[in-house]
Amino acid sequence: MAPSDQSPAAPLRLDAALALLHRDLAAVAEAENVATAQAGGRVLAAAPVAAVTVPPADCAAMDGWAVRAADLGPDPLPVGGRIAAGHPLAAPVRPGHAYRIFTGAPLPAGLDTVVVQEEAEERPGAVVLPPSPPGANVRRAGESVAPGDRPLAAGRRLGPAELGVAAALGLTELPVRRRLRVALASTGDELHDPGPALPPGGLYDANRPLLRALLAGWGAEIADLGIIPDRPDRLAARLAEAAAGCDLIVTSGGASVGAEDHLRGVVARLGAVRFWRLAIKPGKPVLFGRIGATPLLGLPGNPVSVLVGMALVGRPVLARLGGEDLPPPRRFAVPAAFALRKGAGRREFPRARLTADGTASLVPNDSSGALTAVTAADGLLDLAEERTEIRPGDPVPFLTFAELLR
Ligand SMILES: Nc1nc2c(c(=O)[nH]1)N[C@H]1C(S)=C(S)[C@@H](COP(=O)(O)OP(=O)(O)OC[C@H]3O[C@@H](n4cnc5c(N)ncnc54)[C@H](O)[C@@H]3O)O[C@H]1N2
Numbered sequence: 001m002a003p004s005d006q007s008p009a010a011p012l013r014l015d016a017a018l019a020l021l022h023r024d025l026a027a028v029a030e031a032e033n034v035a036t037a038q039a040g041g042r043v044l045a046a047a048p049v050a051a052v053t054v055p056p057a058d059c060a061a062m063d064g065w066a067v068r069a070a071d072l073g074p075d076p077l078p079v080g081g082r083i084a085a086g087h088p089l090a091a092p093v094r095p096g097h098a099y100r101i102f103t104g105a106p107l108p109a110g111l112d113t114v115v116v117q118e119e120a121e122e123r124p125g126a127v128v129l130p131p132s133p134p135g136a137n138v139r140r141a142g143e144s145v146a147p148g149d150r151p152l153a154a155g156r157r158l159g160p161a162e163l164g165v166a167a168a169l170g171l172t173e174l175p176v177r178r179r180l181r182v183a184l185a186s187t188g189d190e191l192h193d194p195g196p197a198l199p200p201g202g203l204y205d206a207n208r209p210l211l212r213a214l215l216a217g218w219g220a221e222i223a224d225l226g227i228i229p230d231r232p233d234r235l236a237a238r239l240a241e242a243a244a245g246c247d248l249i250v251t252s253g254g255a256s257v258g259a260e261d262h263l264r265g266v267v268a269r270l271g272a273v274r275f276w277r278l279a280i281k282p283g284k285p286v287l288f289g290r291i292g293a294t295p296l297l298g299l300p301g302n303p304v305s306v307l308v309g310m311a312l313v314g315r316p317v318l319a320r321l322g323g324e325d326l327p328p329p330r331r332f333a334v335p336a337a338f339a340l341r342k343g344a345g346r347r348e349f350p351r352a353r354l355t356a357d358g359t360a361s362l363v364p365n366d367s368s369g370a371l372t373a374v375t376a377a378d379g380l381l382d383l384a385e386e387r388t389e390i391r392p393g394d395p396v397p398f399l400t401f402a403e404l405l406r
C-alpha cells in the first residue's frame with residue numbers, strides 16, 4: 001500500500017478537526033436488545049414508544065383531603081372515606097363529602113381538588129377546610145407520560161434517570177447499541193506498568209489507566225495492547241494485529257516530531273493520516289487516521305494532553321462510532337480571577353478551578369505533564385484562537401470536567 005498522509009501541513013483548528021471527524025465516521029455498533037437492568041451506560045438504538053399512562057389516573061400530589069372545590073365553604077364537610085395509593089375508592093363518591101387521601105392515591109370521579117392536611121381542622125366525623133382553587137394539588141393522568149410518547153430519544157446514553165424512565169414505561173428490555181471495542185496502547189521505551197521498581201530513566205505508565213477509566217466510563221470494551229516500545233516494526237505489527245478486531249485504536253505517545261516518534265509514519269504506511277497536529281494546547285500532536293479500515297486516535301504522551309485530547313476529540317469519536325447523540329460541551333461564562341496572555345492562532349485549555357465567589361482561578365503547575373494539577377481543577381477554560389489577553393473580571397468560557405469526562 002502506498003504511504004498516505006493526507007494531513008495538512010499546518011496545525012488544524014479544533015472545530016475543523018471535529019467537522020472532519022463527523023464527516024469521516026459513522027455508527028459501527030449494531031443494535032441489540034438488552035435487559036433494562038443491564039442497560040446502564042449503553043446508547044439507545046431506537047426510541048421506545050410508551051404504552052402506559054403515568055400517572056395512570058388523576059391523583060393526589062399531597063397528603064390531605066380530596067373534595068369538590070365547589071363544596072368548600074365555612075361549614076365542616078362530613079368525612080366520606082379514605083383513599084390510599086394502590087387502593088382506589090370502591091364506592092361512588094358521596095356529594096358534599098371530604099375524603100382522607102394520601103400522595104399518589106387516585107382521585108375518584110366527582111372530586112377535583114386536594115387540600116393539604118396542614119390546612120385542615122379535624123372535627124369528630126368531619127373536617128373544616130379553607131377555600132382552594134379547583135385542581136389544586138392534583139397530578140393529572142398522563143402528566144409525565146402518555147401512550148405514544150417517546151420520552152427517550154435514539155442516541156441517548158442511559159444514565160440513572162433514563163433507566164428510571166424506561167422502568168416507569170414498564171420496559172424489561174431496551175434496544176441499545178453494542179459496546180464499542182477499543183484497543184488501547186501506550187508507546188515509549190521509558191514506560192513500565194506500576195509494580196516493580198523502575199530502572200534508571202524509567203517512568204510508570206499513567207496514560208493507560210487514565211484512558212481505561214475514561215473508556216470504561218463511556219461504555220467501551222477495552223482490548224489492552226499494553227506498552228509498545230519505540231520501534232516502528234513492533235508498533236506496526238501490534239497496530240495491524242489490533243485493527244482487525246476492534247472498532248477504534250487509541251494510543252498515547254510517539255505522536256510528536258522527535259526521532260523516536262514513529263506513530264505518524266506507521267499509520268501512513270498501514271492506512272492513512274487524516275489529520276496530525278491541532279492548533280490547541282495542550283494536545284497539539286493529536287493524530288487521527290486509519291489502520292486499514294479501523295480508525296486510530298493517536299494522543300500525545302504527556303498525560304494532561306491525553307486527558308484533554310481524549311475529552312475534546314476522543315469523546316466525539318466514540319460518540320460517532322457508537323451512535324450516540326453528543327451535544328458539544330457547554331461553555332459557561334465565568335469571570336476570570338487572574339490575568340493571562342496567550343499567543344493568537346492557538347486555542348488553549350488551561351486547567352481551572354471554580355471558586356466559591358463565582359470566579360475561575362488557574363491551578364498551580366499547569367504543565368502538560370502535571371496530571372496532579374488536573375486533580376486540583378474542576379474543568380478547563382476555553383480560550384479561543386483569536387484571544388490574546390485575559391484581564392481579571394473578563395468573562396472566560398468554562399468547560400466542566402463533570403460534563404467533559406461524563
Ligand atoms: N521539537 C518539538 N518537540 C515537541 C513538540 C514539538 O512540536 N516540537 N511538541 C511537544 C508537545 S506539545 C507534546 S504534547 C509532546 C508529546 O509528544 P509525543 O506524543 O511524541 O510524546 P512522547 O515524546 O512519547 O512523550 C511526551 C512525555 O510524556 C511522557 N509519557 C509518554 N507516555 C506516557 C505514559 N503512558 N505515562 C506517563 N507519561 C508518559 C514521556 O515520558 C514524555 O515525558 O511533545 C513535545 N515535544
Ligand code: MOO
Pocket residue numbers: 280281282283284285300302305368369
Ligand atoms: O500540546 Mo502538548 O500537549 O502542550 O504538551
